[in-house]
Amino acid sequence: KSGFVAIIGRPNVGKSTLMNQIIGQKIAIMSDKPQTTRNKIHGVYTSDNGQIVFLDTPGIHKPTSKLGDYMSKVAHSTLGEVDAILFLVDVAEGLGGGDRYIIEQLKHVETPVILVLNKIDRVHPEELLPIIVSYKDLYNFAEIVPISALKGNNVTTLLEQIIRYL
Ligand code: GDP
Numbered sequence: 001k002s003g004f005v006a007i008i009g010r011p012n013v014g015k016s017t018l019m020n021q022i023i024g025q026k027i028a029i030m031s032d033k034p035q036t037t038r039n040k041i042h043g044v045y046t047s048d049n050g051q052i053v054f055l056d057t058p059g060i061h062k063p064t065s066k067l068g069d070y071m072s073k074v075a076h077s078t079l080g081e082v083d084a085i086l087f088l089v090d091v092a093e094g095l096g097g098g099d100r101y102i103i104e105q106l107k108h109v110e111t112p113v114i115l116v117l118n119k120i121d122r123v124h125p126e127e128l129l130p131i132i133v134s135y136k137d138l139y140n141f142a143e144i145v146p147i148s149a150l151k152g153n154n155v156t157t158l159l160e161q162i163i164r165y166l
């Protein structure tokens, strides 16, 4: 199996850290260059089970300019074309305005969305359930996967879930 996955989420939720964890330092460093092109490849993960091409998707945030407006149109066409969307959030921050804006945008695409609850190392396990509920109330996610991109917890499970959608 092989396919394309878009990674979206507010700044600082851990998108680059997750790519570091999955693909390795080299490619993730490349992705820290200014994001000016569309459908930038974040990295390619290959295993016996399949190949996942991760796309960086800038411009999903609230447009503040004409360029931002263009970027946001590009982002929407990308989201409609990929096999799955990884929507990363920061559980230590919880559901905020930035996440709500992205969720509104997701309502315009049919692509399955995997909610990735990142930074679980920063909260107590009992705090996780109410956070899950707050997101679940807003959108019908295909999967919900708690991880720590930094520590590597549950990242293998996330990869297995992604491969199911390719
Ligand atoms: P991006 O803007 O979405 O690419 O976010 P980054 O990957 O640059 O991460 C932003 C900050 O969050 C960095 O300081 C990371 O070390 C930290 N971070 C990312 N993932 C985790 C995690 O799972 N746990 C903790 N505690 N920190 C994390």
Ligand code: MG
Pocket: 015, 016, 017
């Ligand atoms: Mg980044």
